[in-house]
Amino acid sequence: MFWASYLLAAMAVILAWPVPVLLARAKWTARAPVTALVLWQAIALAGGLSMIGAMLTWGLEPLGENLLAGLQGLAGLLVSYAPAPGLDLIHVFALSAALLLGVHLVFTLLLTYYRIRKQRNKHRDLLNLLxxxxxxxxxxxxxxxxxxxxxxxxxxxxxxxxxxxxxxxxxxxxxxxxxxxxxxxxxxxxxxxxxxxxxxxxxxxxxxxxxxxxxxxxxxxxxxxxxxxxxxxxxxxxxxxxxxxxxxxxxxxxxxxxxxxxxxxxxxxxxxxxxxxxxxxxxxxPLGKPAQALVLGCSALLLAVPTVLLLAPGLAAG
Amino acid sequence: MATLGELERAVMDLLWQSDSEDPAEIALTANALRDRLARKTASSPDGKELAVTTVLTVLSRLEKKGLVQRERDIRPHRYRAVTSREEHTVELMNEVLGSAPDREAVLAKFIGSVSEQEAETLRKLLTA
Structure with missing residues (x-):
């Protein structure tokens, strides 16, 4: 399971820096704005997923082969209050960081929604008068x-x-x-x-x-x-x-x-x-159909890879 | 019957108007506002009387929004616009033209910010 967390971390880094830099420079996006928007969303989602996933799988490593097994192990630990063999402070730290990042992302999404809506309502109130x-x-x-x-x-x-x-x-x-x-x-x-x-x-x-x-x-x-x-x-x-x-x-x-x-x-x-x-x-x-299909396929792959890395390890080995 | 939003608008229009017309009449009582509103809408087909309590409701909403100020030293209380219509327009346009961090997410402008150089290029484009 270690390799899965390292692959996820590598993916998070690639999606955080080189990929967006290249895509921002790409010329084809103007010829297929919708497809480009799908790709940007996939990059953002997959990036967030790999960031959180890397820390999560790393922290859960002593408890299970994949995310589900690890979470089950963690739940069992919390219920039974038993000492966990191999679960060191550093693992707990990784788990807490994953949790914090996840909460931070969701919370910011909600906060931004609230802030934008408040500003719009205020603006609309003034508009109605003026x-x-x-x-x-x-x-x-x-x-x-x-x-x-x-x-x-x-x-x-x-x-x-x-x-x-x-x-x-x-x-x-x-x-x-x-x-x-x-x-x-x-x-x-x-x-x-x-x-x-x-x-x-x-x-x-x-x-x-x-x-x-x-x-x-x-x-x-x-x-x-x-x-x-x-x-x-x-x-x-x-x-x-x-x-x-x-x-x-x-x-x-x-x-x-x-x-x-x-x-x-x-x-x-x-x-x-x-x-x-x-x-x-x-x-x-407009960008040709095959090229657009390729980009959409890449977007799907971007979302599939971290999901597989989170869930699959250990399944093949039984 | 007019909606609350329309009444708010009508009340603000009256307060802004009296502000510019007669300096002595900057602040108005709810009764005076009601009379003026009734006079304005006298020709309206539904012909319903506007109640002072409705005007007071509208005024308290406007007060909550920070648009209207209440003068409490004499009774009946008098109400005045906090800022002029022009100042509010400037505030609104600043939100549109300015660079608040969330501006791009709050509203979508037809044209974003344009540099002088770009504007120059565009002018050439238009005259060409």
Whole structure:
């Protein structure tokens, strides 16, 4: 069983650093955003599973060949209060660390959900007082502000798309339609769930390259997906024009640059517009079916390997 | 009958309005608010009378949310908006444009943050 824990640890390291770095640089993700999102989720899940699994199997080694046998042994120990042969302090330490990490991950997920929901509710409360609905466009609000801004605030039945007056002045009707369809794609495809999970992943393990890279990549990929959603009704030039107008008009010379002071250097570095525009300007064909199947297969494998490593040792040997 | 959300909105609109119109009338009593609301909605088809208790409920909700302040030194209590409509709008937009850690998860913006250089490139793209 030792080898299983070492393999799991190796997997955790690989998924924490080299794999996400390579995937973040990969070009094919823009050609298959959905598949790429599946892969990112598999990497995050398998990474967490191997991290916890490595410590768990290592700590349970004296008690059983695999996870189930080990846990049974541990339960037996706790019930009978008997001394455990071979279960040293270091094993107990590994078990406690595994437990702590597991609790930490779940707790951060819940805490992030609560925090995001609270902020959204507060934002929606203010919106209800300050914005006015758009005629003939359900769940769309206009707020009186000169900066051209469009965003959506997810939240189940209370989801809304918000446009600023500055945006309405700047865009032509067909461009506005493209923007609205982009935001609706976010809401219809429930991108908020992905954003929640990866925001939680990042706040749980902020120092891991994988969590930072994953969050940034996921943010970019969902924008691409929403663009694809908008392209179903809008033509490409209209959407490109909308993106370019809103992006360059963010600090119109006449309005005293409201957004500039709010921009941190980190944010400027983490631009997603460049990739998105490039993708819209010079579209590549979607990734071929075999390649997509290969990626999906890898994702499944990523989840299967740690599961097998946790459960299988000792089964073959009887 | 209007929903609580709509009433909150109407009450805030009145308080913000009186704030800018007449400095002496910054704070209003629940009764005064009720009368103004009734005057506003007099032409509404359902024609139901708005009860002062409803207005008080709305006001206490708004007070809890930190939007309305109650002046307790004289009775009946008078209510005023804590901050102006414009300041609230600025606060809201700061949340949208700013860089709070969870902002990206809270709301999805059509365009993220754009550098001056990128904006310049885009402007060229538009004029080309």
């Amino acid at each position: 914005s006015s609905p758009v005629k003939n466009s359900p769940k769309t609000l206009v707020i009186s502000h000169p900066a051209p801004v469009a965003y959506c605030l997810p939240g189940g039945a209370g989801s809304v798309t918000v446009l600023s007056e500055g945006l309405l002045e700047l865009l032509r009707p067909e461009e506005l339609e493209a923007v609205l369809n982009h935001e609706r794609a976010h809401l219809n495809q429930r991108h908020d769930l992905l954003l929640w999970a990866f925001a939680a992943w990042r706040s749980a393990l902020p120092w891991l390259p994988t969590s930072q890279l994953a969050q940034r990549a996921v943010n970019e990929l969902i924008e691409m997906l929403a663009d694809d959603g908008a392209l179903r009704t809008a033509n490409r030039e209209t959407l490109i024009r909308a993106v370019a107008v809103v992006a360059s008009g963010e600090r119109p010379s006449g309005v005293g640059a409201p957004a500039k002071e709010l921009l941190t250097p980190e944010e400027s570095e983490a631009l997603s517009t460049a990739h998105r525009l490039h993708r819209l300007l010079s579209p590549s064909p």
